[in-house]
Amino acid sequence: MAKEITELYQTVGFMSSGDYKQRFKAEYYQLKIRYDALKTMVEKWDKDELDFEPVCPRDTYTWQLKTMEEYLQILKMRANMEHIDL
Numbered sequence: 245m246a247k248e249i250t251e252l253y254q255t256v257g258f259m260s261s262g263d264y265k266q267r268f269k270a271e272y273y274q275l276k277i278r279y280d281a282l283k284t285m286v287e288k289w290d291k292d293e294l295d296f297e298p299v300c301p302r303d304t305y306t307w308q309l310k311t312m313e314e315y316l317q318i319l320k321m322r323a324n325m326e327h328i329d330l
Contacts (some may be wrong), residue, residue, distance in 0.1 A: 249273040265328045272319045272330055279312040 249255060255277075258270035286305050288294050298305070323330050 250277065252277055265326070268319075268323065268326075268328055269330060272316070272323065275312060275316055275319065279309065279316060282309055282312070 247254075252274060255270040255273045258266045258273065261267055261270075282305065285294070285298075286302075286309065289298060289302065289305075320330065322328070
């Protein structure tokens with residue numbers, strides 16, 4: 245089983261590949277990592293566990309998460325159609 249990609253630095257090899265499928269994986273993994281981090285931040289905010297004061301209104305983060313989630317779904321659909329194993 246391949247090692248799970250959970251940090252942005254792990255995508256560098258994919259990003260610099262000459263193979264579009266590898267670059268596609270980098271795009272997906274980078275978005276997933278950022279989505280997961282933002283989701284965690286928002287969940288902490290909702291529990292009043294943040295150690296900083298967010299600048300944007302809560303609704304802005306909700307909108308961003310929704311948009312990122314939709315983008316992830318599009319990438320998953322493309323990966324399936326293009327036979328890219330994520």
